[in-house]
Amino acid sequence: MSQPQLKLTLEQGLIDLDRSLVRATLDDYHYADIGEELAEFNSPEAKQLLSLFALADRASLFAYLPPHQQAQVAALMSRNKLAALISRMEADERADLYKELDEEQRAMILPGLAQAEREDIRRLASYPEGSAGSIMTSDYATLKEHWLASRALKQLRLEAPDKETIYQTYVIDRERRVLGTISLRELILASPDAMIKDLMRTDIVSITVENDQEYATEQIRHYDLLAIPVVDDTQRMMGIITYDDAMDAAVEEATEDAQKSASVGKLDESVDRASFWQLYSKRIPWLVLLVFGAMFSGAGLAHFEDIIANHVVLVFFLPLLIGSGGNAGSQAAALMVRALATGDVGKGDWAKLFTKELLIGFSLGATMAIAVFALGLWRGGIDVAAIVAVAMVIIVMFSSLIGLSLPFLLSKLKVDPATASGPLVATIADVGGVLIYFGLASTVLGL
């Protein structure tokens, strides 16, 4: 989504160091667009361009640079300029920047910040990647239960510039425990003399810092929330996660799952920006592992050397049979991985789904067997046709059940169910398919 006119203006502004030209872009473009365009410049240029904007805008734009570029630009700034910038950034965004900095840079900027800011940054930066804590912010608005609606509104008006949202607020007690929630819409509609205590909703939906960010997103979506409060185990408020950060996290997770479904490791960059080495190193481990897995099908075939030598026609159906098993297994795995991710299916549903899959796998296999029976008859006579058809049914059932069960097994072993990728299931289906097919053939053809 490059904007050619914006790019030209920024390039001109960089040459002329023209503040007003550069600042005028804010009238026509959103921060997101300008920030995205800035990311296309190299770090010294981006730093130069940023310095032409007023501080508040600079902080907003800076947040749209990719993390590694933020760190590079930060390294080029003077200590004071950087501290000023960081003070103006949103709490969750500056914590993300902090994580990107090296020890030296951290030591450089921390003294320039107020005590409360330092602690806030350290705290927010301390949560592990993927946890709810890692995407929460501390810029949320709180109210007291004995306030009147009018006072609450006045307070929110004062705090609005510094808060990530004032549309959803939280009523807390002295220990910062959440007592209730109230939306700005409810506040505006209430009588000015109504007490917050009587207005607030007490059926609070909250999560803890240790929860997965996926869970945060799911709760926000389920309850149509603008933000969800994050609490510690004594119900004290630690921060909030806003819907927009949850949406970003959801897209990130979906990308990760889509890549895992094809046995690709987590990329830190988008595919078009990722280097050769990044792409290679995220793809090769599973490929090599699966090569070793596939060696078992080779060993299986070696075991049946005699029957293959005597009935070469059997080989013709081998890719068809093991491929079909892999396909049906991949389908079952993809359905389960996604259902587990969205919460449609729980860990305890395995047995019920297994029984259902038994019937589905049989029916799929039987349908496909009809398709290959004719081919078998033509190529190898009735014996071969029968072997191929029966093998198809058994292989498809076997693979479907493996595909269905593997995500549950992984989830039980605390491994992301998405690891049950198409390639992994297909490799297992290959080994099983070879044994089933030639095992059956040996029995029928009597070798």
Next chain:
Amino acid sequence: MSQPQLKLTLEQGLIDLDRSLVRATLDDYHYADIGEELAEFNSPEAKQLLSLFALADRASLFAYLPPHQQAQVAALMSRNKLAALISRMEADERADLYKELDEEQRAMILPGLAQAEREDIRRLASYPEGSAGSIMTSDYATLKEHWLASRALKQLRLEAPDKETIYQTYVIDRERRVLGTISLRELILASPDAMIKDLMRTDIVSITVENDQEYATEQIRHYDLLAIPVVDDTQRMMGIITYDDAMDAAVEEATEDAQKSASVGKLDESVDRASFWQLYSKRIPWLVLLVFGAMFSGAGLAHFEDIIANHVVLVFFLPLLIGSGGNAGSQAAALMVRALATGDVGKGDWAKLFTKELLIGFSLGATMAIAVFALGLWRGGIDVAAIVAVAMVIIVMFSSLIGLSLPFLLSKLKVDPATASGPLVATIADVGGVLIYFGLASTVLGL
């Protein structure tokens, strides 16, 4: 996420027809939870339970039933009750219900509604599934540019109960063309005497009714919007899409893409609720199609019958080689499908990525070739080892390039790139792999 206590209370309320017991659940549970629990009852029971709630709550709860159950419950209600319920539903939700009703039911309810409501429902229900129009709502708040901030606030307070959001409002002219946008936060912070014209933002992000719902979601996420205005081709406002509906659409799309990636058709139900027939019918078409595709690998093998008969050892490496090709191809396809879906990669990036993949595919293949060379040496001597290793490099390159290119080709043919599933790529890789492997073997072993 079943709530056992809530379930018990509702069951008791159903037996005793106890209004106050049933209504009290609203103090402790969200609409989303109660609605979800109601969906577990059969339709006559759900209808009975709904009738125990006050009308406004009933409309909110009803919206959480799955579409087919909504239609069933609606069929059990009297014409007047149903019309009253529909009047109280949110504009986008009642349009979704309308789509589920048959002609007779539609004819029954329409006369009970006001003229404006009838037109609104018909209009919203007219947009095709998957379009921005199909998930937009007409319950949005508008302002006039000559109003003062104080008047705007007063107006919003009046309209709040009927609007899906008042946090984002739209300034329109007499022809309902969008002139600007303003948030409630900006309104609250502005001086009461400021004119809307001077407060509004004019860099409007909007979409058209024909845009994909995916595009709507992407814009909302990119610009961190609460809602996006949907306009016609003369910039007249037709509706808005709110972030929560966009989130739902995004999850739905991600599920659809995850299923497509394994060649499963779009399921209208979650996996645990889907019937045997639904699951069978969404999985079998691609499986059978791929069986026919895989027959080409059988035909390829038949062509090489003599060399196979003379060198049975070659067969041992067949699943390994074609499986590896399928795995590498699936990786490339998954990366491209997702990158095209998120917009990280555009249709025009194919040539650049193809060149990169050429090198990556070669490196992946070479690494895997090393792993299989030793095995080849042990099983079949230097000739076989060399054939297997070289075949691995070529097959992995071929499959990776197919996997990378197929999503672009499909996108060019206006087919969803996600159709380039793992199973489809693996089947093509199988056919190519058989030809490459035995073609190479024939040349080297001279048959």
